[in-house]
Amino acid sequence: MRFASLGSGSRGNALLVEAGKTRLLIDAGFGPREMSRRLERLGLAAEDVDAVLVTHEHSDHVGGVFACARRFGWNVLLTHGTFAASRDDRVDANVTIIDSHESFPVGDIVVQPFPVPHDAREPVQFVLADGARRLGVLTDAGHVTAHMVAMLDACDALVLECNHDARMLAEGKYPQALKRRIGGPWGHLDNAAAATLLSQIGCSGLRHVVAAHLSEENNSPELAQAALSAALGCERDWVGIATQDEGFAWRDL
Ligand SMILES: [Zn+2]
Numbered sequence: 001m002r003f004a005s006l007g008s009g010s011r012g013n014a015l016l017v018e019a020g021k022t023r024l025l026i027d028a029g030f031g032p033r034e035m036s037r038r039l040e041r042l043g044l045a046a047e048d049v050d051a052v053l054v055t056h057e058h059s060d061h062v063g064g065v066f067a068c069a070r071r072f073g074w075n076v077l078l079t080h081g082t083f084a085a086s087r088d089d090r091v092d093a094n095v096t097i098i099d100s101h102e103s104f105p106v107g108d109i110v111v112q113p114f115p116v117p118h119d120a121r122e123p124v125q126f127v128l129a130d131g132a133r134r135l136g137v138l139t140d141a142g143h144v145t146a147h148m149v150a151m152l153d154a155c156d157a158l159v160l161e162c163n164h165d166a167r168m169l170a171e172g173k174y175p176q177a178l179k180r181r182i183g184g185p186w187g188h189l190d191n192a193a194a195a196t197l198l199s200q201i202g203c204s205g206l207r208h209v210v211a212a213h214l215s216e217e218n219n220s221p222e223l224a225q226a227a228l229s230a231a232l233g234c235e236r237d238w239v240g241i242a243t244q245d246e247g248f249a250w251r252d253l
């Protein structure tokens, strides 16, 4: 299995996972032209992707899903709530409704969704497995639940939200209501919460940890790396960063 990011943050998200003959995206927050351009950087054409799993209906995740699905022939897999909140009846896409607690295969990849607390209708995140390795993905969660800890335990790789630094958010220029939303229990994980999650799960098998969905306004890569590396007891540089413009290159699992 290998994985890469096409971009991560409030201006668009897409994570690519490949195992065997199967290529899945988690989210498509870019339109067809931008998606093609970003996939090209990873040596792929948009038609090489089989399906897109959608975490929730916020536009940085679903913005390009239906246009890309129609253009490139992708299957769309999402919860009932996410579909209800994002469906576009003008677009004829091949949609499969998933259960947020039920695992299912897509080609050579087994997908385990799990619900997360976020201000969306039925948001989920995913653990993807190829029979040998498990990749855990978690962004867009306001706080860490016991179920999330159980799901992400003992993964081989993690892509983990480090949205903001609590002090930068508090002292920054966002309006109070937005600060409360981002920092609240249905908003986004800050660096400290992501680090605490790492201390609650089995990390001994981790080969990759990538901090994702960083705010360009209220965080820095250095602060995210410092928080996660302290929790893991590793070098700061070992913790990867998923950037808005570049995402990150292929990582082998
Ligand atoms: Zn988001």
Ligand SMILES: [Zn+2]
Residues within 6 Å of the ligand: 056, 058, 118, 120, 140
């Ligand atoms: Zn969101």
